Amino acid sequence: MTMKYSRQRAAILSFLQSRKDHPTAELVYSNVKEEFPKISLGTVYRNLNQLAKAGIIAKHSFGVLGIDHFDYNISPHFHFVCNRCHAVIDLPMACHDFPEIEAEASKGFDGLIQGHRLYFCGICKNCLDQNRGHDHEQDQKP
Amino acid sequence: MTMKYSRQRAAILSFLQSRKDHPTAELVYSNVKEEFPKISLGTVYRNLNQLAKAGIIAKHSFGVLGIDHFDYNISPHFHFVCNRCHAVIDLPMACHDFPEIEAEASKGFDGLIQGHRLYFCGICKNCLDQNRGHDHEQDQKP
DNA sequence: TTCGGTGCAAAATCTTTGCATCAAG
DNA sequence: CTTGATGCAAAGATTTTGCACCGAA
Numbered sequence: 001m002t003m004k005y006s007r008q009r010a011a012i013l014s015f016l017q018s019r020k021d022h023p024t025a026e027l028v029y030s031n032v033k034e035e036f037p038k039i040s041l042g043t044v045y046r047n048l049n050q051l052a053k054a055g056i057i058a059k060h061s062f063g064v065l066g067i068d069h070f071d072y073n074i075s076p077h078f079h080f081v082c083n084r085c086h087a088v089i090d091l092p093m094a095c096h097d098f099p100e101i102e103a104e105a106s107k108g109f110d111g112l113i114q115g116h117r118l119y120f121c122g123i124c125k126n127c128l129d130q131n132r133g134h135d136h137e138q139d140q141k142p
Numbered sequence: 143m144t145m146k147y148s149r150q151r152a153a154i155l156s157f158l159q160s161r162k163d164h165p166t167a168e169l170v171y172s173n174v175k176e177e178f179p180k181i182s183l184g185t186v187y188r189n190l191n192q193l194a195k196a197g198i199i200a201k202h203s204f205g206v207l208g209i210d211h212f213d214y215n216i217s218p219h220f221h222f223v224c225n226r227c228h229a230v231i232d233l234p235m236a237c238h239d240f241p242e243i244e245a246e247a248s249k250g251f252d253g254l255i256q257g258h259r260l261y262f263c264g265i266c267k268n269c270l271d272q273n274r275g276h277d278h279e280q281d282q283k284p
Numbered sequence: 285t286t287c288g289g290t291g292c293a294a295a296a297t298c299t300t301t302g303c304a305t306c307a308a309g
Numbered sequence: 310c311t312t313g314a315t316g317c318a319a320a321g322a323t324t325t326t327g328c329a330c331c332g333a334a
Binding site for chain 1: 202203204205206208220222224225231233234235236240243244246247249250251252253254255256257258259260261262263264265266267269270
């Protein structure tokens with residue numbers, strides 16, 4: 001199924017390119033809506049999924065609330081998810097794979113291990129600054 | 143908020159205890175329903191979440207389809223998620239933490255890193271056996 | 285008797301899909 | 310013209326919640 005040009009898809013991709021955070025479909029929608037007031041959320045989802053399937057963008061699902069995040073940066077890198085505000089942030093961490101991890105995981109395991117997912121959790125700088133010296137019962141468990 | 147005994151919750155916990163896979167709420171529901179035909183899915187969710195919050199069971203969200211999995215085994219261990227059938231399987235892998243990973247992730251990062259999540263993906267033994275020598279376009283991307 | 289638990293149904297979230305129409309090639 | 314893309318609304322799938330009633334302590 002070849003991909004035909006569309007101004008909506010171009011706008012979606014361009015918006016994604018302009019941000020270094022990892023927008024949700026809803027956020028993409030509300031921003032692209034400024035240029036295309038009649039665009040529908042369905043179109044946004046269709047295009048994001050299509051671009052992801054084509055390997056042009058990346059779709060990440062961190063277990064948080066079952067919400068997908070989309071990333072223009074498809075080069076391998078690690079992510080940080082804030083336990084408080086759920087922001088997704090790139091880590092500057094050098095991206096060496098940990099190949100020994102998969103080798104070790106294979107020991108004594110019947111199936112075929114093809115890859116692994118690793119991401120980090122904690123409190124982002126914004127949230128740290130916002131409430132110093134408060135209690136934070138609302139934090140998620142690690 | 144103290145926890146009062148209920149036969150439904152006991153049955154849910156007992157079912158979870160009987161399995162070494164990681165049932166979804168729906169699966170817990172359909173099984174406990176045999177003993178309590180009138181139990182509702184809402185009750186199952188309320189109890190699973192309550193037990194998880196109390197630290198009696200674990201709730202895992204692997205990015206797959208936004209479905210939660212519940213685990214009677216709360217001791218730290220690693221998981222494998224099948225890209226084809228989405229089964230969640232415990233790995234026999236020795237559970238040494240990789241503490242150097244978090245130290246390295248902190249370098250050059252403003253926020254506070256409190257933990258990380260790591261799990262493995264691939265094809266489980268069942269799926270490997272079921273279709274040898276076929277194409278597998280339906281496999282998810284790593 | 286009191287207060288947490290249950291069943292039921294409705295709602296909240298996030299995402300996908302059917303269909304008539306539109307527009308790129 | 311042909312086929313993919315859009316907008317809209319409806320439906321899916323998963324999880325949560327309001328409420329009246331039930332049952333453990």
